[in-house]
Amino acid sequence: MTTSNITFLDIPTVLPVPFSANTWKVRLVLNYKKLTYITRWVETTDIASVCKSLGIPPTSTLPDGTPKYTLPALIDNTTSPPALLSDSTPIIEYLERTYPDRDPSRALCPPASRALHALFEYHATHSILEQLLPVMVMHMYDKKTPRDRVHFRERIEAAFGKKLEDIELRGKEREEHWKKIEGAFDLLATFMQAGSTAGELFTGPNLSLADCTLGGILLACRYVSPDEAWIKVLAWNDGKWKRYMAVLEEWTAVV
Ligand SMILES: N[C@@H](CCC(=O)N[C@@H](CS)C(=O)NCC(=O)O)C(=O)O
Structure with missing residues (x-):
């Protein structure tokens, strides 16, 4: 069994692979950085209840004013308390800050490039x-x-x-x-x-x-x-x- 401090929440499909553009965006980064992680598969139907139960923050607000929960989300248990993250770009910025590459030319999103x-x-x-x-x-x-x-x-x-x-x-x-x-x-x-x-x-x-x-x-x-x-x-x-x-x-x- 793989043990890892990072749990990545993604959406299952009937294929052997996920198909959400937003979750793929973060998975590419986890793989590029060669981080060890496990995937927790959460059907869209369960995203809100699972995120709430884990303390993962919502990413926006629904028209009726209630919080909207989306995937990707990520839990990093390396820190205490664990980092609980949602929203693809903030997740990637967190991974970049927390697990920077020694080679600066491999930086994914240097702070100066944020606006672009x-x-x-x-x-x-x-x-x-x-x-x-x-x-x-x-x-x-x-x-x-x-x-x-x-x-x-x-x-x-x-x-x-x-x-x-x-x-x-x-x-x-x-x-x-x-x-x-x-x-x-x-x-x-x-x-x-x-x-x-x-x-x-x-x-x-x-x-x-x-x-x-x-x-x-x-x-x-x-x-x-x-x-x-x-x-x-x-x-x-x-x-x-x-x-x-x-x-x-x-x-x-x-x-
Ligand atoms: N701004 C978010 C958007 C994420 C998003 O819209 N995720 C979709 C899957 S691609 C989702 O979780 N939808 C669930 C829903 O709308 O109930 C991000 O970049 O992570």
């Missing part, structure tokens, strides 16, 4: 991650555990005021939406090509917070929609994302 990373995060969330729902919602639903399917349907249908099947775009609307997403990837590829010095990643051969954000989104595409989203992404920008993912592969183990 926040700007990138905003862009990636709004122009890519949030845009995936209308072309991936049924793929997500199918890959959730049976219990989580019920919870997912209730939550998303309440938020959108329509059935999941009607959120999913079809025909011409779907193709136009994919073009919009492709445009966001084109923009990234253009900037990355202009800025690249050594390698496929944002800042050279080493991982940065921006790579974790983008990597999480790409892993979500690969696992949620291997027959549509991932095939499209691989074909875009002269194979840029295939090469990019080949570099990230080293940090994608699920333990």
Whole structure:
């Protein structure tokens, strides 16, 4: 049995791997830093009750004013009292502070880069991650555990005021939406090509917070929609994302 001081809370699926872009973002960091950790799998249905019982803080507030709990979350028992963390970027900043690399060129998010990373995060969330729902919602639903399917349907249908099947775009609307997403990837590829010095990643051969954000989104595409989203992404920008993912592969183990 593996013993570890770090417990990472992630969401199970019916696949052998998770598919949340936000949890992948942190898992990439745990693997990159070669930290020993165990995963506690928590179905979406149970996130609030499990986080409350463990003392993990909420990440935002629901429209009715009650606290909203999300994953990823992380417990580090190395310290006393243990560190109880939620929200992907603060978790990564904590790991960076607590387990810095001896080689400064391997820093994921030096404090001076915080504003730029926040700007990138905003862009990636709004122009890519949030845009995936209308072309991936049924793929997500199918890959959730049976219990989580019920919870997912209730939550998303309440938020959108329509059935999941009607959120999913079809025909011409779907193709136009994919073009919009492709445009966001084109923009990234253009900037990355202009800025690249050594390698496929944002800042050279080493991982940065921006790579974790983008990597999480790409892993979500690969696992949620291997027959549509991932095939499209691989074909875009002269194979840029295939090469990019080949570099990230080293940090994608699920333990
Ligand atoms: N700002 C949070 C967002 C995390 C988030 O939205 N997580 C989703 C899974 S990808 C979640 O836990 N959803 C549960 C729910 O909405 O009930 C982060 O970056 O960690």
